[in-house]
Amino acid sequence: MSCRGLTRRFGPVTAVSNLDLDVPRGRIFGFLGPNGSGKSTTMRLLCGLLVPSAGRATVLGCRVPEEAEKLRLQ
Secondary structure, eight states, X not given: OEEEEXXXXXXXXXXXXXXXXXXXXXXXXXXXXXXXXXXXXXXHHHHTSSOOSEEEEEETTEEETTTHHHHHHO
């Protein structure tokens, strides 16, 4: 899983700002942070449930959200 410049805005509020992340296949990764820090929004972006305002993400070789359905079928 990787993402580059992943950003999500809700109107004037930026929930996730320019996130770069690499998690090698087979590794376990967790998100820790206070309420409102963007953890759930990041997971929704990586699952293809939300469309990023900017940036790109790839999970198991699938571009998210463009290939989210293909990812769900794996």
